[in-house]
Amino acid sequence: MMAQASKIRLIMKLRRSGIVDKAVLGAIERVPREEFIPTTFHDQAYEDIALPIGRGQTISQPLIVAQMTQSLELNDRHKVLEIGTGSGYQAAILAKLCRRVYSIERHKPLLKIADERMRMLGIYNITTKAADGMKGWHEQAPFDRIIVTAAARAQAPQPLLDQLSIGGILIIPMGQDKSSQFIYRITRLEDGFDCQQLMPVRFVPLLPDVAGNNEIIQPLATEDEQTSAEFMVPMPA
Ligand code: SAH
Numbered sequence: 001m002m003a004q005a006s007k008i009r010l011i012m013k014l015r016r017s018g019i020v021d022k023a024v025l026g027a028i029e030r031v032p033r034e035e036f037i038p039t040t041f042h043d044q045a046y047e048d049i050a051l052p053i054g055r056g057q058t059i060s061q062p063l064i065v066a067q068m069t070q071s072l073e074l075n076d077r078h079k080v081l082e083i084g085t086g087s088g089y090q091a092a093i094l095a096k097l098c099r100r101v102y103s104i105e106r107h108k109p110l111l112k113i114a115d116e117r118m119r120m121l122g123i124y125n126i127t128t129k130a131a132d133g134m135k136g137w138h139e140q141a142p143f144d145r146i147i148v149t150a151a152a153r154a155q156a157p158q159p160l161l162d163q164l165s166i167g168g169i170l171i172i173p174m175g176q177d178k179s180s181q182f183i184y185r186i187t188r189l190e191d192g193f194d195c196q197q198l199m200p201v202r203f204v205p206l207l208p209d210v211a212g213n214n215e216i217i218q219p220l221a222t223e224d225e226q227t228s229a230e231f232m233v234p235m236p237a
Pocket residue numbers: 057058059060083084085086087088089090091104105106107110131132133134149150204205206207208209
């Protein structure tokens with residue numbers, strides 16, 4: 001009951017913040033976010049904040065998930081590539097709005113949990129692999145849409161641009177550091193790419209290679225650190 005009330009509050013906030021796509025709002029309403037986060041944070045599942053999911057990573061703030069998803073302009077014929085499966089939440093939202101999702105994560109333990117969740121929730125149109133998503137997924141290309149949920153420093157990885165269909169859209173956060181990151185929408189045209197800057201955000205970095213077990217994980221140490229590692233300052237309406 002409590003969860004239902006806080007979910008309705010969240011949907012209303014998303015609408016006020018410019019999420020007008022009813023299909024996107026519907027997907028957020030139908031995907032149980034509490035299933036994608038550790039039990040300790042269940043009471044915050046429908047607050048508009050990012051939350052830790054382990055391995056120093058976070059599930060994104062719902063408004064950012066909604067804005068990025070809306071910017072993808074999805075339909076049920078689209079084949080979509082996601083880089084950064086994390087908890088699997090964004091992938092589950094995409095899966096409600098397109099034909100098939102391919103999702104890549106560099107932390108194997110996170111991917112294992114995300115895969116189990118998707119099975120448990122009966123979501124069957126997501127295929128995942130543990131790999132370096134910066135290389136894309138050559139065997140499955142081209143993709144109608146690509147979404148990257150970790151921040152590139154300076155430019156979109158070339159394999160992702162190459163694996164985008166003509167007319168396809170790539171949504172990617174980019175910036176040198178967390179204080180200067182923006183989401184960009186890159187559209188592939190017949191003869192090049194069009195790049196549009198959308199809203200300011202703060203994402204965890206896009207890193208190369210598959211993570212080893214010993215990779216140093218930046219702890220989300222202090223309260224401040226945690227909030228800033230999370231996120232995502234929405235653009236004023
Ligand atoms: N979409 C996720 C958000 C995860 S945070 C969700 O809905 O929960 C970003 C994720 O990107 C992290 O799990 C991180 O490990 C992953 N990541 C970073 N660089 C990557 C890369 N090169 N390839 C694949 N995954 C990457």
